[in-house]
Amino acid sequence: MTEPQIIGISPSIEKIRRLIRRVADVNLTVLITGESGVGKELVARALHYYSSRRDKPFVKVNCAALPGELIESELFGYEKGAFTGADRRKPGKFEAAGEGTIFLDEIGEIPLPMQAKLLQVLQDLKFSRIGGNQEIQSQARVVAATNVNLEAEVSRGRFREDLYFRINTISIPVPPLRERREDLEPLVHFFMKQFKKEQALEPYPVPDSLMELFLAYHWPGNVRELENYLKRLCVLRNATEIREELRRSLDEHPLRAAGDNGPRPSEDFIVARVTREVRALTEGAREFPSLREIRDRAVERVERAILEYVLREVNWNRREAARILKISYRALLYKIKEMNLRP
Ligand SMILES: Nc1ncnc2c1ncn2[C@@H]1O[C@H](COP(=O)(O)OP(=O)(O)OP(=O)(O)O)[C@@H](O)[C@H]1O
Ligand SMILES: [Mg+2]
Incomplete structure (x- = not known):
């Protein structure tokens, strides 16, 4: 794993960088929250990287991509003959993670019955494969992420409160990009360098007129959206189209873009x-x-x-x-x- 680089000069990003190093080796579950594209997975990888588990596996499970009934076999694996089609034993992600980190992405999407099972595993640090009776020791560090408000899900009865408390012992909220606009410039430079290194894309300097729009825009897709715009800019080598798009969006949603600095009505x-x-x-x-x-x-x-x-x-x-x-x-x-x- 190469060192994950969390770019940004805002106080909130600096705080996150400090927090990651402080809790990387604490064996408590960490919950990373934030809108789509803010960098939750990046934070999860950094937690793994700065822990003594660095050379062990980092295993990601996207809970939203799995139909409910498959989550259990995905997480815990199964024995040969456990169900029709199980023609051989298959280890699950907890086993694959071993002494490394298991990253449960979109944990809010886990169906209620599975939540009970997961809670049990987090408490007892033991699980067994479906159809098996051997208990396996779980040694993986659990990191979870969500872009839904789990507290609200708890109050609606869609997420177990006990599981919520269990995974939320340490939480790392990652603020949306529009609340830390000072990170825009460093991110632009970082991505330009990265595109060049990884995709041999020649950097294209962001014109001031576009940077101004970047600073005003509300970034619903956060850092991922910025990354995509910059990639397009390097390919198109012309800012006109992107400028038009951002302008249109700003004209349509002026209030969404409303600022977080300057005089502020109480x-x-x-x-x-x-x-x-x-x-x-x-x-x-x-x-x-x-x-x-x-x-x-x-x-x-x-x-x-x-x-x-x-x-x-x-x-x-x-x-x-x-x-x-x-x-x-x-x-x-x-x-x-x-x-x-x-x-
Ligand atoms: N502070 C940052 N510095 C450098 N790159 C970043 C930063 N934040 C996000 N990125 C990059 O932006 C992209 C989106 O980040 P990531 O996948 O971690 O977001 P996410 O919160 O998991 O999004 P989603 O909720 O959509 O899964 C990735 O390519 C990531 O490397
Ligand atoms: Mg993600």
Whole structure:
């Protein structure tokens, strides 16, 4: 295994790097959480790499890719004749991991009955192959990852609380890229170097105009999405198409791109504002409006309120307001016109 490189200068990434080294050799289950593409698997590999298990196997199980009834045989293996089709013994992933690390990706997708079984294995450190009665010692370190909110799954009865507590003794939340935009530049440099090394792709310098869009964009697909854009850029060797795509997305979802730095309306301000707007919506109405209607109109009104707030805050300096709201200048002018806003 080559050393996994977790790139980033944000305090949250620095904290994650420190945490990984601190817990790499602690024999407790680690739960890595975060949106799709933030680098959960990378963190799992780093945990393995910096532990004394480095030269032992790192075995990944994608729990979401397996139909429920196959997870058990995948994890624990089976004996010859355990079921029709089992024409020879097959070791499972726990066995394959040996004294290494077993990475349970998308652990939230494990069906409830299997969750009970997994919990038992984590507690007793013993399992047996399906159809077998020999008990096998489990020595693998368990690392799990999820992009669903397991706590919410627990409260909905879809994830066992006891298993949740068991796997969550150490948790490593990886924040979305839009909350650590200072990592964008170092990531761009890293990927350019990596493409060159691994795929002989010539680096293509990211023009300032594109970098600005990168800094404003909300990155729903996080680092993986950035990686894909950069790869395209190196292949196309032209930023126009990508710029257009990002612009369109920013114009369509200006609020999603709303910034995390600069003047920030307090939470109370927003809550009060939303409450007032929704009340105004429902009060005069003959019939109680549909949830959808309330949502659409509330979003519209809140958007207006936020725009007014920020514009006032920056004395109607539109460039500054666009930067704070992380929307393009063009998109802001359009909104001002559309909403008929005036100083
Ligand atoms: N901080 C980082 N430094 C360098 N590369 C990173 C970083 N974060 C993510 N990557 C890279 O981005 C890609 C996506 O990361 P990874 O597969 O670990 O994400 P994930 O959270 O497991 O995503 P998913 O939920 O979709 O499975 C990988 O190629 C990974 O190496
Ligand atoms: Mg993953």
